[in-house]
Amino acid sequence: MKLRYTAAWVGLTAATIVATSACGSEGAKDAAETADKAATKAVDKADTIMAALTRATDRTEELGSAEVRTTTDLGTGEPIAMDGTYSWGDGYALDVEMDTEAAQMQALTDSPTVRTLFVDGAYYYDIDPQPSGPLQGKEWMKIDGSAVFGESGAAAFSGGGGGGSPADSMKGLKYASDVDDLGKENVNGKPTTHYRAVLDEKDLGKFQEALGGEDSLLNSGAGGGSITMDIWVGDKDLPVRLKQEFGAMTVTMDFDRFGATKDIVAPPADQTGDLTDEVKAQQQG
Known part of the structure; x- marks a missing residue:
């Protein structure tokens, strides 16, 4: 190893x-x-250290879902907060609310927050029906994962393996080039042990494949050459907080509750407008 x-x-x-x-x-x-x-x-x-992290990874994967508060800082403006359900027991899915202004989606909804789903390899955004175009009269906007992660990256996030989930990210810890035990800390009122790992991009498996494709919108934000992962592990060998830094991007996940979350399903097709092709066309210039 x-x-x-x-x-x-x-x-x-x-x-x-x-x-x-x-x-x-x-x-x-x-x-x-x-x-x-x-x-x-x-x-x-x-x-x-690796034994402790392996136990935390196994327990997280076993439970299959969690209520999570996530903050994504792209290094370009206000961080985007997303609160809701993440599921990885039968393919990766999420159902969260995110700040409309931080996500720069004010043109699509008057609501202060946007309900966002990721299910069956695609993103769905709960918007106000638009007066014209592909979103005319539609309650939801769809963007396929291939427009965000690239074709190969989208495949890594789909299927029954839960690719892209917190547990999947934590599996990359076994390839870390450096790990440290930073001691005991209280996080969200819970006693934890703080660990830090540095992962080379080439060793990140599905997670790196999703970030590293040339056709990925995330590629420009993940060019730091490595990922630094901080994980605070509490009792029952479960993560309390997971923070990942790659390039200019920092993603922090606070886990409030594991297991027994609601099912996540795609919106009805007749209420959905698909903007995948438009997003891909913008990428190509």
């Missing part, structure tokens, strides 16, 4: 400094023993 080799390398690098300052054969022997102990300690610590 890449993590194991990296942790050992850190320990050996520190021990090398001791070795170069040691004198005589006895000093060399002590330095060698120090190097071995440092490497073993680094690996053991990393393994302990």
Whole structure:
């Protein structure tokens, strides 16, 4: 595992400094023993952290849904807050309310918040019926995931595996090039242990595939070369908060309740106007 080799390398690098300052054969022997102990300690610590993160990932995946408060900061203006249900037990889906002004959707609705669904690989936005065009008389606007994540990315978020879910993101932790235990913290009134992991883009599996396609709208915002993931794990091995930073974008998820959430279904087709082609045409210039 890449993590194991990296942790050992850190320990050996520190021990090398001791070795170069040691004198005589006895000093060399002590330095060698120090190097071995440092490497073993680094690996053991990393393994302990990974065991805790693996338990949290497994528990999150097992429960399949949660009530979540999410804030997305694109680094270009007011962060977008989204509160509602995320589901990943039978394909990735969400049903949230987001701030209309922060999402810059005032032209489509007079409501202060926009109900937003992601289900069956597409986004649906609850809007006011428009006087003309593809949204004329429609209650919902649809944009297929391929217009947001690219064709390959959309495939990663669809199907029965829950791709793109919090649990799916957490699975990438096992590929982290660096992990740390930052100690005990209280988050949202709950005692937690704060962990941090740095993930290389090439190791992110489905999540990176969704971010990295050349045809992805998110591609320009995720060009930081790595993802830093902070996770606060509470009792019952469940995450209380998950924060991901990639490029200029920061996404923070606060988990209020796991399991037993409502089913998420697409709106009726006759109430929906599809803007997928228009969005793709804008991308192409």
